[in-house]
Amino acid sequence: MVFRGLGVNIALTIRSTPDPVTPRQYVAASLFTTYWHVATGPVCKAFIRKGSVMADTRWYDKFAPLYNVGTFGDLFYRRARQKAIDELDLSPGSTVLDIFCGTGVDFARLHQEIGIQGCILAVDGSEGMLKEAKARSGKLEIDDNCIVFLEADLSRNSGIEKIVSQIHEKQPHQVLFSLGLTCLENWQDFTSEIISAVQPGTRLAIMDVYSKRLTLGARFINWIGAADCPRTVWSALEKNCHSFQWFEFRPFKVLDVSVFVASGTKP
Numbered sequence: 001m002v003f004r005g006l007g008v009n010i011a012l013t014i015r016s017t018p019d020p021v022t023p024r025q026y027v028a029a030s031l032f033t034t035y036w037h038v039a040t041g042p043v044c045k046a047f048i049r050k051g052s053v054m055a056d057t058r059w060y061d062k063f064a065p066l067y068n069v070g071t072f073g074d075l076f077y078r079r080a081r082q083k084a085i086d087e088l089d090l091s092p093g094s095t096v097l098d099i100f101c102g103t104g105v106d107f108a109r110l111h112q113e114i115g116i117q118g119c120i121l122a123v124d125g126s127e128g129m130l131k132e133a134k135a136r137s138g139k140l141e142i143d144d145n146c147i148v149f150l151e152a153d154l155s156r157n158s159g160i161e162k163i164v165s166q167i168h169e170k171q172p173h174q175v176l177f178s179l180g181l182t183c184l185e186n187w188q189d190f191t192s193e194i195i196s197a198v199q200p201g202t203r204l205a206i207m208d209v210y211s212k213r214l215t216l217g218a219r220f221i222n223w224i225g226a227a228d229c230p231r232t233v234w235s236a237l238e239k240n241c242h243s244f245q246w247f248e249f250r251p252f253k254v255l256d257v258s259v260f261v262a263s264g265t266k267p
């Protein structure tokens with residue numbers, strides 16, 4: 001596994017020749033890649049063998065039990081995540097839509113802000129990730145009345161219809177998109193659909209990865225996260241919302257990839 005990790009790393013380095021690769025970037029990518037292969041080897045093997053398209057929700061099903069370990073217990077995203085949640089202006093009793101909820105990494109903070117009168121509407125396309133999310137919700141002792149789970153493949157019209165119908169029913173006034181839009185092919189249309197479905201005054205926040213150039217680090221993040229770092233996934237928010245703000249974090253400085261938080265209010 002370690003050798004395969006190093007092999008992939010060398011391939012990534014060679015592919016990224018148009019971009020300068022510093023020795024620090026090289027070492028960081030080597031260490032990350034090797035770690036990733038050790039942590040998620042069996043899943044990657046199954047994934048590579050099938051040759052499926054990245055960001056397929058079935059890939060996340062396989063990856064779900066390893067997600068929290070594979071992301072170092074959320075070490076790199078913690079500050080940005082907190083900022084995104086702060087930007088939502090939550091208050092006790094709020095209903096918040098958590099899109100791409102994954103294993104429920106944001107549940108503790110969201111529940112703390114909205115309390116037992118509030119409700120989290122947790123949406124994801126992967127059954128495996130939702131299973132982990134439900135387990136986390138149980139561990140956090142979040143009452144069943146305070147959380148609703150919805151499985152919806154947001155790359156399909158049927159999935160978008162499901163989430164829009166839940167928005168009309170539950171009328172969330174806060175929407176969080178965390179680390180999902182860079183994985184979604186139809187991110188532009190999807191974000192616009194969500195903005196048009198929510199009530200005026202709704203706060204929206206996006207936390208995701210971004211890199212202007214397809215550097216070695218960006219390729220690496222794309223590969224491990226099934227993402228596409230150079231997308232400006234905040235553009236619909238910037239175009240359609242007021243009070244737009246954009247914040248940059250640099251937890252992957254050595255890889256030259258940013259984590260950003262973008263927020264705005266639907267007029």
Ligand SMILES: C[S@@+](CC[C@H](N)C(=O)[O-])C[C@H]1O[C@@H](n2cnc3c(N)ncnc32)[C@H](O)[C@@H]1O
Binds near residue numbers: 101105183
């Ligand atoms: C990188 S994880 C992020 C999880 C979580 N938001 C976090 O911050 O840790 C991306 C999530 O997006 C979900 N996802 C990817 N493609 C999707 C799709 N087409 N429809 C719905 N969810 C999708 C995956 O199942 C996964 O849980």
